[in-house]
Every structure is written in structure tokens, then in C-alpha cells.
Amino acid sequence: QPEFSGALAELMDWADGMRRMKVRANADTAQDARVALGFAADGIGLARTEHMFFEKGRITAMRRMILAEKESDRRAALEQLLPMQRADFMALYRVMQGSPVTIRLLDPPLHEFLPHADDELGELAEATGLTMRALRRRIDDMQEFNPMLGKRGCRLGVTIPEIYEMQVRAIFEALAQSWADGPLVVPEIMIPLVSARREATMIRRTIDGVAMAVAAETGRDFAYKVGVMVETPRAALRAGDLAEDLDFLSFGTNDLTQMTYGLSRDDAGRFMRDYVNLEVFAEDPFHSLDLEGVGELMVIATDRARDRKPGIPLGLCGEHGGDPASIRFCEAAGFDYVSCSPFRVPIARLACAQATILQRRVREAADEAARAGAALERSGAAGAAGAA
Numbered sequence: 001q002p003e004f005s006g007a008l009a010e011l012m013d014w015a016d017g018m019r020r021m022k023v024r025a026n027a028d029t030a031q032d033a034r035v036a037l038g039f040a041a042d043g044i045g046l047a048r049t050e051h052m053f054f055e056k057g058r059i060t061a062m063r064r065m066i067l068a069e070k071e072s073d074r075r076a077a078l079e080q081l082l083p084m085q086r087a088d089f090m091a092l093y094r095v096m097q098g099s100p101v102t103i104r105l106l107d108p109p110l111h112e113f114l115p116h117a118d119d120e121l122g123e124l125a126e127a128t129g130l131t132m133r134a135l136r137r138r139i140d141d142m143q144e145f146n147p148m149l150g151k152r153g154c155r156l157g158v159t160i161p162e163i164y165e166m167q168v169r170a171i172f173e174a175l176a177q178s179w180a181d182g183p184l185v186v187p188e189i190m191i192p193l194v195s196a197r198r199e200a201t202m203i204r205r206t207i208d209g210v211a212m213a214v215a216a217e218t219g220r221d222f223a224y225k226v227g228v229m230v231e232t233p234r235a236a237l238r239a240g241d242l243a244e245d246l247d248f249l250s251f252g253t254n255d256l257t258q259m260t261y262g263l264s265r266d267d268a269g270r271f272m273r274d275y276v277n278l279e280v281f282a283e284d285p286f287h288s289l290d291l292e293g294v295g296e297l298m299v300i301a302t303d304r305a306r307d308r309k310p311g312i313p314l315g316l317c318g319e320h321g322g323d324p325a326s327i328r329f330c331e332a333a334g335f336d337y338v339s340c341s342p343f344r345v346p347i348a349r350l351a352c353a354q355a356t357i358l359q360r361r362v363r364e365a366a367d368e369a370a371r372a373g374a375a376l377e378r379s380g381a382a383g384a385a386g387a388a
């Protein structure tokens with residue numbers, strides 16, 4: 001723990017000994033991962049791969065892929081992207097030294113990937129071989145009125161499977177190439193924005209197929225896990241089905257809050273203070289879990305998932321993962337981990353320890369009440385027998 005010394009280091013050690021839940025970090029780059037590890041994160045709970053494509057060279061290749069009309073153009077763009085992604089994942093595996101690494105497949109709102117400026121269009125016309133007119137038409141066809149509710153997350157992977165195939169190949173090839181005495185890690189592959197069981201099973205089939213192919217090509221026998229993000233209300237309600245087909249579930253409470261309230265996560269901040277001041281909401285629901293709404297859905301999901309697959313690992317990777325009150329909720333619900341931004345990791349470690357202690361007290365108080373109730377019943381029964 002290079003960041004802490006003296007009494008603070010002692011406190012953090014104590015908290016780590018006390019807490020039940022793991023604390024992972026949301027990290028997309030080797031630099032973020034190093035910060036997370038410096039704060040003693042127990043792994044990466046969310047690597048948002050779309051963040052890996054915003055650099056200039058990469059975004060052009062991704063746009064070329066998405067806008068391609070010809071299969072050959074799409075393939076050429078994918079070939080350009082594959083080694084970049086492989087290097088990204090290798091860097092994460094190496095930094096994390098065997099701790100879990102959860103990689104989320106691409107989840108961009110499409111409009112963030114489409115070009116806007118004229119110079120970007122010119123460059124892309126050259127790269128795709130399309131005329132400016134054809135390119136503009138193609139971009140217009142892809143514009144959405146509600147990008148956050150549009151062809152986002154796994155919808156992109158279902159309709160353009162090559163993107164996820166490329167990413168998954170990179171995940172496994174990076175594993176094979178960074179082989180030491182064995183694999184550096186068991187990657188956890190996460191499917192975003194699922195709302196239908198078929199989405200998860202279709203993509204899982206793709207992942208399993210690529211895994212088999214890479215294992216055969218490289219002669220490496222590796223393990224991996226496949227899970228989904230529970231971030232639509234429907235996914236929460238159908239969590240039993242999802243659990244049956246998958247190895248873990250992770251709650252994406254940013255989107256789950258947005259969709260449960262029908263409240264834009266990007267715009268709500270503009271009036272949230274007024275809403276809290278006017279006591280419409282007790283708290284900003286994007287900051288702290290709303291127990292009577294989003295939390296209820298999470299409890300339903302957790303019960304249904306565990307009912308169908310007892311012991312299935314459950315995590316939370318929305319911003320709430322670094323909020324102490326939300327962490328208490330996760331402890332009470334029996335989650336396995338929370339994942340938060342790297343700089344929130346120390347707070348989350350302390351909050352997890354506190355939550356473990358509070359939860360133990362709650363359990364002890366319930367046991368005590370049950371014992372007292374049973375004793376009362378016994379003495380009532382004895383009294384009744386004596387009277388008879």
C-alpha cells in the first residue's frame with residue numbers, strides 16, 4: 001500500500017481484515033489500473049472498452065468499421081483494431097498481477113462514435129472509399145433521436161457481431177501471449193445493456209466460439225467467465241433467466257437509475273439540487289441508491305438470480321459503488337463486490353468494513369429477538385400447561 005503509512009495504513013489493514021465484500025475498481029487503462037492497485041483494489045470490476053477508442057487513430061478505424069458498406073472494408077478495419085485491443089488487455093492483465101479483470105464489451109451510444117466535423121468526414125470518406133454524399137447519407141441513417149436508448153451496448157454486438165468477435169479474440173489472444181507459467185488471469189467478460197435473455201445467449205455463444213478457436217490456434221487451455229450487466233429494469237426482473245445462462249451479474253446502477261426513474265443521467269444534475277431542496281427526492285438518486293425504487297429492483301433481481309443459481313457472484317459497478325450508504329445496501333443484500341473509481345477505493349474499503357460490522361449487529365439483534373420470542377412462547381406454553 002504505497003499511498004498510506006503509519007496509523008492510516010494500520011486503519012486500512014484493519015478495515016481489510018474486517019470487511020466481507022471485495023472492492024474492485026473501474027479502470028480502463030494501465031495507468032488507472034496502477035492507481036487502483038496502489039489503493040489495494042481487489043481487481044478491476046469494470047473496464048469500459050469504448051473509452052479505449054476515443055483516441056484519434058482509433059476512432060477513425062472504429063468509424064470505418066461501423067460505417068463500412070462492404071464486408072471487406074469492415075474486415076480491414078477490424079484487423080487494424082485487433083492488435084490495439086490486444087495490447088490494451090495485455091497491459092491490464094500485467095498490471096493487475098492475477099487479480100480479477102472484468103472487461104465490458106463495447107457500449108457506446110452510437111452518436112459518440114459518429115463523425116461530426118467536416119474534416120473528420122473528409123478523412124473518413126478517404127478511409128471508407130465512400131463519396132462524401134454517400135457517407136453523409138449513411139451517417140444520417142444511423143442518427144438516433146434517443147442515443148442512450150438506441151443501438152447501444154449489446155444491441156450493437158447483436159447487430160454487428162464482428163465488433164464483439166474482435167474484442168473477445170483480443171481478450172483471449174492477450175491471455176495466450178502473456179502466458180507465464182500459466183495464464184495471468186481468468187478474464188471476466190461482461191455484456192452491457194442486456195434486456196433479453198436471447199441477447200445474452202447469442203453473445204455468449206459468440207464468446208465461447210472464439211474461445212475455442214483461440215485455444216486451438218494457440219494450444220493454450222484457459223478459463224474465462226461470462227456475465228451481464230443488470231442495468232435495465234427488464235434485466236433486473238428477468239435476472240433468474242440471466243443467472244441460469246451466465247457466470248456472474250453486475251448491477252450498472254447509473255443506467256438502472258436512469259431507466260427506473262426515466263431520468264437522464266446526463267441532464268438530471270441541472271435540477272437535482274432544486275429537487276432535493278424541494279424535498280421531492282430525499283437525495284440525488286444518482287448519488288445514493290434509492291432503496292424504495294432501484295434498490296427494490298435489485299433485491300428482486302438478487303432473489304431471482306440466487307433462486308435459480310445459488311451462489312452466483314453479484315457485484316455493483318455504477319457510481320454508487322463508492323458511496324458508503326449504497327455499500328451498506330450491497331452488504332445487506334449479500335453482494336460479493338462493489339466496483340468504483342480508483343480514487344474512491346480507500347473510502348469503499350472503509351465503508352465495506354463498517355457495513356460488515358453493522359450487518360453483523362443487525363443479524364445479532366435479529367437472533368436475539370428470535371431467541372427472546374421463542375423463550376416467551378415456551379414460558380407462555382408452560383404457563384398454559386400449568387393452568388390446565
Ligand code: PEP
Pocket residue numbers: 046048107231251252253254255256317318319
Ligand atoms: C452503469 O450504467 O451503471 C455503468 C456502470 O455503465 P456506464 O456508466 O458505463 O453506462
Ligand code: MG
Pocket residue numbers: 231252254255
Ligand atoms: Mg451502463
